[in-house]
Amino acid sequence: MVTQADVARAAGVSRGLVSLALNGSPSVAASTRERILAAAQELGYRLNATAASLASGRSGLIGLLLPDLRNPFFDFVAHALQEAVAQRGMTLLVTVGAGARAARGPVDALLALRVEGLVLVSPALADEELRELGEVCPVCLIGRAGPGGRVDTIRLDERAAAHDVISHLVQAGAERLVYVCPDPGQDPNATERGQALAAAARQLGLRLDTVVDGASGVPGLRDQLVRAGAPGVVAHNDVVALDALSVIRASQRGPDPSGGAPLVSYDDTYLASREEFSLTSVEQPVEAMARDAVRFVCERSGREGDGEVGGARNVTVPPVLAVRRSS
Structure with a gap:
């Protein structure tokens, strides 16, 4: 591996001057900086990120834990976070861990890489574990x-x-x-969302039944569709909605592509807007959420602001219902 000492010999300067030039110090003359940068490029010099983080106390890394890679909403979140991180000259490290046990290993791996903070999307970790993690690293x-x-x-x-x-x-x-929701053990938000939906249904004098979308699909939904009374179906996200839509269409009687059962989903990913699905779905402002998440992490780490944030900040974003053919 090419070192700064190698660059210094090639450019005919001291190693200290190479370090200053590579870090953009204004004390290095422009002609000298150009000579050093040209030597570094010719030799194929790459910054040793580990050494740099030890010297500066900052790694420039933010870790992201996703529950899985199947849901395109998580892909939206990752890309939005990447943009927010890149604007600060930092790097986003992405890992995956579904369920509480599967999440601990990736989180430990990110901490071992000295990340400056963690962004966790719908983590299945217990509240106590998350609070303990927040004492170790900005989360x-x-x-x-x-x-x-x-x-x-x-x-x-x-x-x-x-x-x-x-x-x-x-x-x-x-x-x-x-x-229709995933196993709450895999997605803890399924419980909170279900409770919010049940409360809203009660206000209108209606009951909300819950069906889990598992490895074998959603046979329970088929049973619900044949019961008396016109059903309305809520899917936990657009991926779950596709499983629900297949059951609804299989029970179709008539030309309506929804099979007569209105369906509403969450996340409003590209799946929802595809013509063959055309799902009514709740949109979330991913870009704004990602910007706030990175800002919160950087403020807690001291990279931005004074680092004296204090207790937890809880931000809720308003929903926007994108109405399409499925309802």
Whole structure:
């Protein structure tokens, strides 16, 4: 590996001067800097990030933990975070861990790389574990209720979203409601979302039944569709909605592509807008959420502001219902 000493010999200067030039110090003459940079490029010099982080006390790294790679919403979040991190000249490290046990290893690996902070999307870790993690490293959650302590949270206003979703389904003719969700052990937000939907349904005098979308699909939804009363279906996200839509269409009687059961989803990814699905879905302002998450982490780390943030910050973002053919 080419070192700064190698660059110094090639440029005919001291190693200290090479370090100053590579770090953009204004004390290095322009002609000398150009000679040093040309030598570094010719030799193929690469910055030793580990050594630089030890010297500066900052790694320039932010770690991101995603529950999985199947949901395109998580891809949206990752790209938005990448943009927000890159604007600060930092690097985003992405890892995956579904479930509490599977998440601990990736989080430990990110901490071993000396990340300046962590952004965790819908993590399945227990509240106590998250609070302990917040004492070790700046942490911001996206898409999950905050555990308190020093852990910041940015998430959808679930109550407002539930009110909009249930009201929309009732206006579409639903006489009873079914919530299709993943296993809450894999996605803890399923519990909170279900509770918000149930509360909104009760306000309108309706009951909300829950069906889990598992490895074998959603056979429980098929049973719900044949019961008396026109059903309205809520899917936890657009991926779950596709499983629900296949069941709805399989039970179709008539030309309506929704099979007569209005369907509303969450996240409004590209899946929702595809013509063959055309899902009514709750949009989340991913770019704004990502910007706030990175800012929160950088403020807690002291990279921005004075680092004296204090207790948890909990931000909720308003929902926007994108209405399409499925409802």
